[in-house]
Amino acid sequence: MINKELKLYNTLTNKKEKFEPINKDRVGMYVCGPTVYGEAHLGHARSAITFDIVFRTLKYLGYNVRYVRNFTDVGHLVNDADSGDDKVEKQASKENKEPQEVAQYYEAKYLWAMDNLNCLRPSIQPLASGHIIEQIDLVKALLDKGLAYISEGSVYFDVEKYDKTVKPYGILSHRTLENTKDNSRTLSGQEEKHNPFDFALWKKAPKEHIMKWQSPWSEGFPGWHLECSAMSRKYLGQEFDIHGGGMDLIFPHHDCEIAQSVGAYGNMPAKYWLHNNMITIEGRKMGKSYNNFITITEMFSGEHHLLQKAYNPMTIRFFMLMAHYRSTLDFSNDALIAAEKGLNRLFEAKDKINSLPESKESSFDAKKLIDDTINAVLDDFNTPIAIATLFEIAKHINSVMDKKETITKEDKDFLQTNFNDIIDNILGLKNDNKGNNEDVIKGLMSLVLDMRKHARENKDYQTSDQIRDALQELGIEIKDSKDGAQWRLNK
RNA sequence: GGUCUCUUGACCGAGUGGCUAGGUGCCGGUCUGCAAAACCGUUUACUCCAGUUCGAAUCUGGGAGAGACCUCCA
Incomplete structure (x- = not known):
């Protein structure tokens, strides 16, 4: 174990906190993965890369990490209760395929993209459709506690009762139920619910619905937020360390998860809640609903009207790491090209370390610079600062090469090990400029x-x-x- | 409408009450038959107004603009 303090920003408290794992040297982390009904885009990449850095950093510190990231292959309703359509299924009928076929196809594509971006595979990647039993159990537990009610074969979470008798609803997004009440849109087809802000735990499937499972209440499918509660508990226990995802999941998704878990089992599922910010494009969030997304495949090939060229995976990764994960990051060709050149400079410096001439003294403090870099990462994963420091080191390396500065053999060996370690293992940047x-x-x-x-x-x-x-x-x-x-x- | 966030130089993007972040670009230089590449150096800054302070881009109040969430969303 490396004895260094890790600080991370907890959405729950809106503060940067010292990381103290629940168990001494084991860490459990759950990250909300993609709904596999379409190709992964830059936004998915940002989330995956952000938590890849968290994963790598924890491992670097010596923790034994179990990283769970789900695939949602069922159960996300397109439009609240009024349509009851399932995203995967809808896409399936559009493509004239079995839902499972669609889900598997995009799942494989997602993994391919993330592998290319050098994101380490999570320890466990569970499928929502493979955990229907666990989800039904969770619904049962909530019904037993009186926090859910059955209506027309569907089961809903009683938000008001939870809020009054268990815990305030909305503690993660820092909004009150009163507030939520005022602002909940009135959608059609909600007569089944006691309150518009109640959310579905189990939905009875309309007859034409293909993806459905037997349950005590109806033949149907699980509600939107259920899978993460059920699967995180199964693989990480009732209480684990880190729960992550995109900022757009804070409300309602993560607040609902909290309500479900606390309601059913009495405790907060996770201690630290981490959220990455959005990728924007021309100032707007990149997303399916805005129809302004660029897929990762398109980034690699350059085939998109907004792309001036193809970008290789490491350029994309580096581009993302040059901004802090909690800031929005605006997509632009100029920024990508700048990242590409910068990254090459870093790689060139890295390759030079080995052949640096050795001297009796070092003209710069290699140890401090490496320390600064690591401390930046440990300070809420401040990769931009870490990278800035790496560039400083690169400048020294070049100067030694030009005989304007000097380095001892000891420092050189130290740099060789640590500079490479940071780039390869913490930031996960690999130089595979093989090209086509x-x-x-x-x-x-x-x-x-x-x-x-x-x-x-x-x-x-x-x-x-x-x-x-x-x-x-x-x-x-x-x-x-x-x-x-x-x-x-x-x- | 409610809740919240943001506004930094040509571009991207960090950051702290006082000391040049960094990258890319531009310009200059080293190198070179010429060029490119590489390397070095330099340059432009904190949305506006008022206040607190010896001192604020950084704190407070207000204005303007942008965005996110409130609905599936990484």
């Missing part, structure tokens, strides 16, 4: 063949033969024809 080799080879070949053609036109057969022979050595066969030269790689 095929395009490069094609370009190179047309260039080489062009030069050979010129040589032949000038009757410089010595050069043209030299090119052909050298290519032959590399396993590239040249075939001259009337229409020019063709080539083939014999491997």
Whole structure:
């Protein structure tokens, strides 16, 4: 264990707090994952990257972390109670596929994208559809406590009763029930509910609904917030350390989760609630509902009208880490390009450490700079400060290389270990600038063949033969024809 | 309408009551046959108004603008 203090901003208290795990060296973290009815976009990436940093930092500190992130493949209603449609199912009928088919497809795509962004896979990635029994049990527990009621085959959470008899509703978003009452929209089809702000725990499925399960109340499906309460409890226990997600989940999602868990089991599910801010695009939140999102696939390929070019995964990751996770981050090509160049500079410095000339003395305090970097990360995951400090170190590395500064062997070894450790393991930035080799080879070949053609036109057969022979050595066969030269790689 | 947040230089983006954040760009330099790359140096700043203070971009009050949540949402 590394004996350093980690501070994190707790939405519950609106304060930065010292992290003290419930168990000495084990940490449980639950993060709300995506609803798998569409492709992952930059917003999903931000959330995944944010909590990847949390995960990596905790591991760096020596904690044994169990990181749980769910896939929501069922149960999120499109439009409150009035339609009863399920997002996954709706998408399925649109694509003429089985709901499970759609969910699995997007689940795989999501994982592919996050793997590329070098996000470590969570320890457990449960599916909502695989935990119907646990969710039914939770509904039962709430009914037993009298905090839920049955209406027309559906079960609703009695928010008012909970608020009066158990705990104030809305403690995470810091709003009062009075406040919520005043502002709840009156939606159609809510006659089943006692109050408009009550939320569904179990919904009776309309006959055309495909995704449905047997329950004591009706053939139906679980309510919007239930899965996270049920699954976090199953894998992390009744009380765990960190619960995370996007800021847009604070209300109602996380407040409902709290109400369900506290109502059923008596205690707060998590101690620390962490929320990442949104990615914006032209000042607006990026999201499906605004139809202004860029998928990660599009980022990698550059095929989107707002993209000037393709961006590689590490550029995207670095771009996100250059802003603090609790600030909104505005998407722009300029910022991405700036990130790309900056990251390369950092990688170049990293590669140089090994070949630095050693001296008797160091002209700068490597230990302090590394300390500053780590302390920045430990101060509520302040990656922008950490990165700024890494750039400072990079500048020193370059200066030593230019013989304007000096470094001892000891400091050099220290940097080699720690600079790399921070970049590789804490920030999770890896230098895999392999790029698209095929395009490069094609370009190179047309260039080489062009030069050979010129040589032949000038009757410089010595050069043209030299090119052909050298290519032959590399396993590239040249075939001259009337229409020019063709080539083939014999491997 | 209610609750809350934000407003920093050409762009992105940190931050603290007093000391140049950092990146990208621009400009200058080193290097170079020329160029590019690389490296070094430099430059422009805190939405407006009033107040507290020896001193505020940072605290307080007010104005303007933007955004988030209040409905599924990372």
